Amino acid sequence: MRKSVLFLLVSGCFLALASVAAAASCPTVQSGQLTVGTDNPAYPPWYAGGTSKGSFWKLNDPDTGKGFEPAVAYAVAKQLGFAKSQVKWTYVPFDKSFAPGKKSFDFDINQISYTPARAKAVDFSVSYYDVNQAIVVNKGTKIAAIRSIKGLKPFKLGAQLGTTSYQFITSRIKPSQQPAVFPSNAGAVLALKNKQIDGLVVDLPTAFYVTAVQVPNSKILGQFENPKGQSTDRFGVVLAKHNPLTACVNKAITTLRKNGTLTKLQKLWLAKATGAPILK
Amino acid sequence: MASEGDRRTDLEVDRRSRIVESLRSGGEGRRSVAIALLSTVVFFGVLGYVITHAPGWPQVKETFFSWSEFKSTFPEIARAFLLNVKIFCIAEVFILVVALVLAVLRSLPGPVFFPIRALVIVYADVFRGLPTILVIAMLGFGAPALDLKHVPTSTTFWGIVALVLIYSAYVSEVYRAGIESVHPSQEAAARSLGLSRWQTTRRVILPQAIRRVIPPLLNDFIGLQKDSALVATVGAVEAFNQSQIDTNATFNFTAYLSAAVLFVALTIPLARFTDWLVARDRRKRQMGRLA
Numbered sequence: 233m234r235k236s237v238l239f240l241l242v243s244g245c246f247l248a249l250a251s252v253a254a255a256a257s258c259p260t261v262q263s264g265q266l267t268v269g270t271d272n273p274a275y276p277p278w279y280a281g282g283t284s285k286g287s288f289w290k291l292n293d294p295d296t297g298k299g300f301e302p303a304v305a306y307a308v309a310k311q312l313g314f315a316k317s318q319v320k321w322t323y324v325p326f327d328k329s330f331a332p333g334k335k336s337f338d339f340d341i342n343q344i345s346y347t348p349a350r351a352k353a354v355d356f357s358v359s360y361y362d363v364n365q366a367i368v369v370n371k372g373t374k375i376a377a378i379r380s381i382k383g384l385k386p387f388k389l390g391a392q393l394g395t396t397s398y399q400f401i402t403s404r405i406k407p408s409q410q411p412a413v414f415p416s417n418a419g420a421v422l423a424l425k426n427k428q429i430d431g432l433v434v435d436l437p438t439a440f441y442v443t444a445v446q447v448p449n450s451k452i453l454g455q456f457e458n459p460k461g462q463s464t465d466r467f468g469v470v471l472a473k474h475n476p477l478t479a480c481v482n483k484a485i486t487t488l489r490k491n492g493t494l495t496k497l498q499k500l501w502l503a504k505a506t507g508a509p510i511l512k
Numbered sequence: 513m514a515s516e517g518d519r520r521t522d523l524e525v526d527r528r529s530r531i532v533e534s535l536r537s538g539g540e541g542r543r544s545v546a547i548a549l550l551s552t553v554v555f556f557g558v559l560g561y562v563i564t565h566a567p568g569w570p571q572v573k574e575t576f577f578s579w580s581e582f583k584s585t586f587p588e589i590a591r592a593f594l595l596n597v598k599i600f601c602i603a604e605v606f607i608l609v610v611a612l613v614l615a616v617l618r619s620l621p622g623p624v625f626f627p628i629r630a631l632v633i634v635y636a637d638v639f640r641g642l643p644t645i646l647v648i649a650m651l652g653f654g655a656p657a658l659d660l661k662h663v664p665t666s667t668t669f670w671g672i673v674a675l676v677l678i679y680s681a682y683v684s685e686v687y688r689a690g691i692e693s694v695h696p697s698q699e700a701a702a703r704s705l706g707l708s709r710w711q712t713t714r715r716v717i718l719p720q721a722i723r724r725v726i727p728p729l730l731n732d733f734i735g736l737q738k739d740s741a742l743v744a745t746v747g748a749v750e751a752f753n754q755s756q757i758d759t760n761a762t763f764n765f766t767a768y769l770s771a772a773v774l775f776v777a778l779t780i781p782l783a784r785f786t787d788w789l790v791a792r793d794r795r796k797r798q799m800g801r802l803a
Contacts, residue, residue: 330763332571353575353763390747394760412667412747413757419653423747426656428665473571 258312258480260338266314268305269324269337270294275417276445277437277505278343294321300437300501301341304360304485307493308339308469311484326394329470330354338477339469343435345396346468355478358485359466360494365400366439366455366508368424368432368447375430378453381405381511388412390429392420396465397433400456405433421446435465437505454511574764581766585758589770592754596775599668599740599750603675604733610680615687616713632684639681645742648674652746671743679736686728690721727793730786734779741775751775 261267270279273290281298283289294302297316309319322337329340330353339357346356367384369375375387384405390412391397401411412429414420417438424432425447434442439452458464469485471478488494563569617625618632639647651674656665664670694717702712744753751771758767 326760331765332575333568347761349762349764393753393756396761398757399761410749413744413749413753414747415745415753415756419649419745419747422653422657423667426653426659426665428653428656428667428747 258477260477261335262320264318266309266312266319267322267337268294268309268319269322269329269335269340270301270342271326272323274299275438276441277502280501288323295319298501300361300497301343303497303501304488304494305339305341305469307488307497308481308484311487312480335472338475339471339481341469343438343467344470345465347396347399354473355471355475356468357471357478357481359468360485360488361467361498361502362463363435363437363465363467364455364457365397365433365464366436367453367511368434368439368442368450369430369453370424370427370447371449371451373427373430376451376453379509379511381456384431384511387430388428389431389433390414390420390423391433392417395434397435400464401433404456424450436508437502439508440505452508454509456511576765576769578764578766581762581764582770585755585767586770586773589751589754589758589767590774592749593751593771593774595668595748595750596737596740597778599672599675599743599748600733600737603672603679603740604736606672606676607679607683607732607736608729610676611683612687612718614680614684615691616718618684618688619691636681636684639678640685642678644674644678644739645745647678648742649745650674651677652743667746668743668748671746671748675736675739675743679732679739682735683729683732686725686732687721689728690725691717693724694720724793727786727790730782730789734782734786737779737782738775741771 272288274292274294276292277299278301279292279294279299281292281296281302283291283293287293292299294305297303297306306316306319309316324337324340324342326342326344329337329342329344330350332353341360343363344350344356345363346359350356367389375384378384378387381404385407386409387407388409388411389401389405389407391401391414393413393415398411398413401407412423414423420429420432420434421442423429424442431453432442436452436455439455443450443452456464469481471481485494566572614632614635617628618636620628648671652667652670655663655670655673656667698716698720699712702716703709707715741750741752744750744756747753749757751774755767755771758770759765
């Protein structure tokens with residue numbers, strides 16, 4: 233009896249110590265809470281489930297856990313030892329996610345592509361999704377008959393500000409006309425609808441959303457790979473530079489990749505967003 | 513009117529001579545210069561010390577004032593700045609003409625022209641009240657959506673149209689102030705000499721009015737130069753948009769500094785020039801010459 237009480241006490245102490253140690257090595261902005269940032273509106277197919285009445289969020293509430301990115305965020309939170317109720321979402325405009333100074337979030341999950349230059353300013357997690365750039369055009373226009381990257385050169389292309397899509401246009405397609413760059417998804421989509429641009433370059437899942445919902449009578453002309461035949465982009469969550477939490481998040485994402493959770497979530501939320509001819 | 517002007521001139525001369533006097537007489541004058549110098553040095557010294565010794569300074573220095581980033585982004589932002597120059601130069605030409613027409617229409621006398629005057633007033637009120645960025649977004653995306661034949665869909669084109677609409681409203685008010693500042697006796701004299709109403713406006717009123725409002729016109733031109741950056745909202749890659757692109761590519765904000773340097777390099781000389789014009793104008797008037 234006494235022995236078992238002692239055992240319980242000791243093991244209790246160990247457990248407490250272990251959790252304190254875990255908390256110390258994986259510190260969060262608000263202790264006992266994981267603060268996750270994303271932009272507003274939270275666009276499909278990355279976010280899903282719609283909004284509740286009077287919600288601050290547009291298009292989708294992230295805290296329903298529906299959609300690929302909330303699902304990944306909650307899976308990571310679980311790996312870090314946070315219950316669903318301990319995860320709080322906060323609005324982080326894209327520019328704010330990498331501005332220096334104290335961060336209001338633990339990590340920001342908002343389809344942000346890793347590049348070595350960006351990684352000088354913030355910490356990136358390992359990839360939770362590898363993705364290709366793709367191009368959306370209006371059906372029946374001249375560009376709709378093009379089948380190669382080279383063939384895209386003479387056209388007026390557009391991208392959204394802040395995306396690696398613009399870099400992709402200037403570094404790989406190298407069009408003869410200055411591509412247009414829109415500060416918002418809404419502007420870019422409107423310009424395509426108005427035929428102010430011939431083609432809009434976005435990541436593939438977004439391209440599926442654009443063609444299905446935003447621009448009637450448009451189609452995905454194709455997707456691109458990098459010269460080695462790999463994905464053009466890999467999405468990582470963004471953390472403050474030198475944040476000790478990065479190692480914890482990396483470990484969590486690696487586990488989720490190994491145990492098949494990421495693949496399962498992709499199938500669940502992004503299944504419709506795959507498969508388009510590859511332009512070379 | 514004339515006597516009031518004279519009195520103001522007297523006061524001005526008086527104030528100036530007192531300052532010069534106190535400087536010459538040494539003692540108090542020199543002391544105040546020394547105090548001004550010292551307080552300036554102390555103020556900026558303390559400000560500089562506080563900023564550079566802030567805990568986040570190394571990071572701010574790296575993300576906002578990185579020399580290597582500045583060097584690598586400056587050339588392409590300078591290239592993009594040429595689009596700003598194109599936008600505000602084309603816009604300014606149209607603004608000066610459209611606004612003058614509006615101002616003349618608004619100063620048409622008599623009850624017959626009431627509808628025209630009312631329209632111009634409504635126009636000036638509406639376009640001075642609307643935020644520039646909204647007009648640019650509405651025209652830049654809205655006008656091409658009409659899908660009209662032979663109407664350009666270029667966002668730069670519609671951006672320029674929006675700037676012309678907004679600034680014409682402001683500038684027409686500037687012209688109007690100039691026209692109203694010309695004494696009614698001028699018009700009466702011209703008419704009594706047998707000049708028609710149009711001739712009076714064209715030969716007597718406008719030359720005096722425009723000369724008087726050149727400084728505020730330049731002032732609005734400076735505003736227009738800065739607002740050319742708003743055309744970025746509809747997709748034109750001008751200096752501000754290019755600096756945003758660079759910032760988003762590297763997560764380093766120094767590119768904004770490159771854009772700021774370019775804008776300031778253009779607007780500051782113009783602002784100095786405007787001040788010089790104002791000063792020259794005042795000197796001329798003080799010397800009793802008619803402006």
